[in-house]
Amino acid sequence: MTTAVAATKLRSDQHRWAPYAFISPFFLLFATFMLVPVGAGIYLSLTDWAGLGEPDFIGLANYSRLLGDASFGAALGNTAFYTLFAIAVVLPVSLLIAVGLDARGLKLRDFFRLVYFMPVVLAPIIIALIFGLIFDGQYGLLNAVLEALFGFGGVSWLTDPMWARVVVVVLVLWRWTGYLTIFFLAGLQAIPRELHEAAELDGAGVVRRFFSVTLPQLRPVTAFVAVTMLVNTAQIFEEPFLLTQGGPGEATLSVSMFVYRAGFQRQELGYAAAAGVVMFVIVFVLGRIGTRAFGVGRTR
């Protein structure tokens, strides 16, 4: 083989490997920070481990324990409630606010945008403190207002299981509506005005235009927002943790809190990992269902 042929082959090899070398950083990072921890988590879920020493391999015992754990069942039920609420209430409310903000001739538009977006940038601990003051059963602002207006104000917002769940979802609504509104607003502003004008010329009213023009045109944004909200709410942690710590009893415990409690309050890391794996599977399946149902990624 001549030197020229060898040099050509080397160049050819370099060209063949170059693309892989260029994209390798992503895969290296992905493997290091995603695949390895996920694999370790799955292995850990098959062990009994308190954090120190060698994990004891116990097979699927953690999973069978989860099946019979009433606390995990409660956490699943609560999380399902939060998720359902987020999709059924937060999403439509965000869309309606966005439509309102997109209205022609609206004054103080930027002010309203700022107000609706503000909860997103506030520290969760401050939000929890403020909500605690508003919803306190004995000295809360809301009860005081109810008392002044209607003569009753003895609702145990944070200490009654049902009301505590309601307060958590109110917090979810308050915190995330503005954030989602921004996405919808961006989508609304991308809809050509001509479509609305044409529909108006054809005699369509406000409601008809909303359903026949706005909603179909917003479908990609709605799909993205719905799936993101679905996946995020299925992993809800901060809101119940800061507001009620999962209480009263386990009335507001979410699956993420269950994982945290098992791992970092009870030192049952294997059990926490098993709950984490189950949560991952549920979120993944929900995400896939949502993606298919809303047609995320499909061309219009």
Add this chain to the structure above:
Amino acid sequence: MELNRRDLLKVLGLAGFGIVGGGALAACTTPGSGTPVSSGDALLDLWTHDPGYATFFTSAATDAALVGGSAWSFGIDVTSIAPADIVSRLITQAVAQRPLPQLAGLVIDQFPRVMRADIAENLFVDLTSLTEPLGDRLLKTQPYSVDGKVYALESDNSVSVMFYRADLFEQLGIPDDVGTWEELLEIGAGIAADTGQAVGMVANGDNGSIVNGFVQMLLQRGGSLYDADGNLTVVSDESVEVLELMAAGVRSGAFLALSDPYGGAAAAALKESQLIATVMPNWYEVYGLQANVPDQSGRWRARTIPKFAGGGHIGSTLGGTAFAVLKDQPLTDAATDLLQRAYLSEEGQLARYHAGAYLPTLVDLYQSPSFQQISDDYLGGQRVFEIYAAAAQDMPIFYQAAGASVLRDSLGGPILRAINGQIGAEEALATGVRMYERQVQQ
């Protein structure tokens, strides 16, 4: 030298690889391990959640009255960490063989986490040889013991007494020496009906606060959550009696149900003079009363807790933070020496009181003149150690077990329902214990 784009990328790549590789190799070393240091400079790393302990240890390290004669010259490097994160980080650092502190402050409700799987034994120095010679003189070693070995020393005895508004008691005609809870509840019901004021509070917020309030009264009544061997003992006549008393108090208005005994609701109740008495540990005077109602200085007093008619104690305990020494480090002996000097000597206990009002854990010190002569301006110049001494002498023993966190979560809901009158005391206890046993047996 001419540097083309390809060469530049190679240089940058090699430099990056060098940095990452060097960091990775450095991470594989095990700092902290080494030959024990037996004298000389000892800069000790201390992890704590409470600035008060940071201040105390920092000054204690150079206080000749405390460290004079030691082989080490101490210094303290403080890291502030949240209570739950201290245990988590100790474990993760140990697993990763990364640097550990020499001293770590463990909040009492976090200690059960290290009672599992020999974690305490593997992480901490066994301090039994320091505590054993002190015998019954030293209080509150039990909550930090595993298999009879003491792994941490309590900083504050956390003696529970009754704080009350002397001015309002006098105005309302409430005797300040009511003998029993039953009598006080009867008086309290009348006061609540007349003025809406309460002579006690019950937590109805998170599980921790609910169960803590219950345990404080249960210990006073002579009951307990666990015995010395870690067996569950919460199902008892004493527990039923305490729960029924709490429920009766809330029902009649004698007890105020508050979501957070340390938060905004309690502050409002104190400011509005709606809460005119409460049973709380000594530290509540600083963190609860003085912090929320400084304007009520001089109006509050402390007394021992009214007994239950059925028996029990005149004192109780709630909360606490103990310090542990991390084992197998070059400065482990130095840290143990400082902890012994600061925590097990009269000078150390007096210095702790003056630094942050932390009560002595050596029970006989309550009678010593240096403590007895202390008067408390916030409590109207009261000689508080007359009260604390009586309560400490009769302080119940508090035992913990590895499943304490599970028990707290299991009991919280049922206790709340019992307090609210939705279920009976016996049913609440049975429900809670059933939930607990289902989880702990597995």
